[in-house]
Amino acid sequence: MSAANDGDRAATPAGAGALPTGEGIRMIAAREIRERTRSRSFRIVTVVLIAIGIGAVAIPAATSNSTPPVMDVGLVGSYPAVLQRTMTDVGGTVGVRVRLHHERDLSAAEQALRNGRLDLAVVDGRRLLVKSTIDQPTSNLGRLTAGLSRAIGLTRALSEAGLPPDRAERALNAPPLPVGTVEHAASDLPKRRAIAFAGLILLYVSLVTYGGWVAVGVLEEKSSRIVEILLSAVRPATLLAGKVIGIGVCGLLQFSGITIAALLTAVAVGNGVLPSGSPLSILSALMWFLVGFAFYSSMYAAAGSLGSKSQDAQAVAAPLQVLLLLVYLLAIFTALSTPDAPLIQVLSFFPPTAPMIMGVRAIAGNVPWWQIAISVALTLAATLWLIRLAGRIYAHAILRIGPRLKLRQAWREASEPGAASG
């Protein structure tokens, strides 16, 4: 059989054989992708999803107070530019934006402090002045006051020690030491949970949606009877694989569309929105989508093949929709809050629950990489087994004319000797 790229066969009408399996799968998947991406509904949904992705990141960023508060600092006396820059920099290190104002004299500064035009005044480089006693040292004013006091004092001390002003400034602005943590920073956890939650919703919706597409697509081919024409040309496994891969690619396009839109928006609105390691989380979500889709899609295909009319789609897919919903709820209500509970740990290795549960644990919990690898491997192994099983039901049921089949009946018939589709 020639590797029919652009079909070397057919130079002579007779004598050539069936398409190579890979070529058949490619053509069936390509048709699936072409027809689906061309449909209006697909395009509308994609645009809506991307808009949601952008909105989910941009709206919280726009509404949250991400600009630092401004503090007005009055200067009495004259200060070298280097020292003024140091004072502004101190504001940055304590999280406020410092605006410097030159005051005529001490009384003008006192007046301004009283009426609130100034938050703080520096008098002749020797003392600081505020309106009233600072009760909370951790308030913005408290931290700024402490920071300025130390910086100005140090500057003077360094200059008295004979250091030129520019070197004194460099000494004061020495880069801070990196700070490591023995646990995930507590402040990071809510963000990582939020990301795990968003990823979980996306994963659940995708599996249900694209799984549904597989069931409906299979049933469409069965009920329109085109499957009889297709299966006189290609094997059931080829048709099944092409369909699942085609829909998987469409799903991946939408899934990546929404995540990439969200990521680009996060980059555009600036840091602080996403915790560190977000790109990894997104890659992990994409991977779990692929693994989960591989696991569930063959079951959806088998379910679809049990139907008879296109109206049966809901009914035949219902058990799978319920199963996914249960896993989703379990992931939301337990895995998200207690990612390292024993039951959750076990379920994160159990193939039907692994994509969602391990997906959550990997982002919100502390999971070593090798556990993730084992979970993926187990799920993929189960998928291979499932594809054989579901493929057998599909191959039998897809050509079965008559009323809707029960799963048990289809399995029994498919297991009978001689029931192999010819």
Next chain:
Amino acid sequence: MLELDQLTKRYGAVTALDGLTFDVAPGQMFGFLGANGAGKTTAMRIVMGVAATDGGEVRWNGHEVTQDDRVRFGYMPEERGLYPKMQVREQLVYLARLHGLSASRAQANTDRWLATFELSQRADSKVEELSLGNQQRVQLAAALVHEPDLLVLDEAFSGLDPIAVDTLGKMLLEHAGAGATVLFSSHQLDLVEHLCDSVAIIDRGRLVMTGPLDDLRSSGRRRLVVELGNARTDWADRLPGAEVLERRGGRVVLRLDDDVDTQRVLRAAESAGTVARFAVEQPRLSELFLEAVAA
């Protein structure tokens, strides 16, 4: 050569095929006849590999038929089947390519069949937007587009208007003339008689009769058409070995046993009046069919 050998198929308690055996010679137009439920569709589905047998086998050119053979078969299922939302041209090109044609050849064949069926204007329409008659033509084009060696058409002519029936009939004859084998089922027996070289008639999953149409007709009992000038037909009632099939005015159609002497019948007619017409004919396919299925 297509051979169906001892095919059996049961659906639960129902026996659809019961040792069905017949051959279809290459290049033949072959009519496959039987009452509803006789097993025609089941047999055709087994030939196309979309149903499994419980016993027996289908052979093509001497060996058991394989997937590689089947891509050289064209099939039109009884229940039809196309993607309703896919464009006509794309659909035909896709099906041709799935059957192993190159992209360019698939395109060329599609355009040729669309032109033959006068569908070129609708090439970019979705199938569901076409009239039922035009959908039927697309369905036929789908069976023909990959230049099959064997065409299996289940009730190909049902739902077509007389002009389309005529066009399709001519095309199938042309196709068979070019060396392809055409196996088709139909209830339109006059059409089958007009088009076919050979037929097989089945009943309750079993072969009743098969062979070249001319042989079957000449081996069947003769028909005798007699018309008298007056309107009498009672003269025919008491003739031994002759069965009255029709009578209208002075016209009588008789079916004669093999040993009946036509001259004796002529004398009996003349005794009743002036004979205006006296003609011996071969049996019609419809008579053979009814006789075979009633037996």
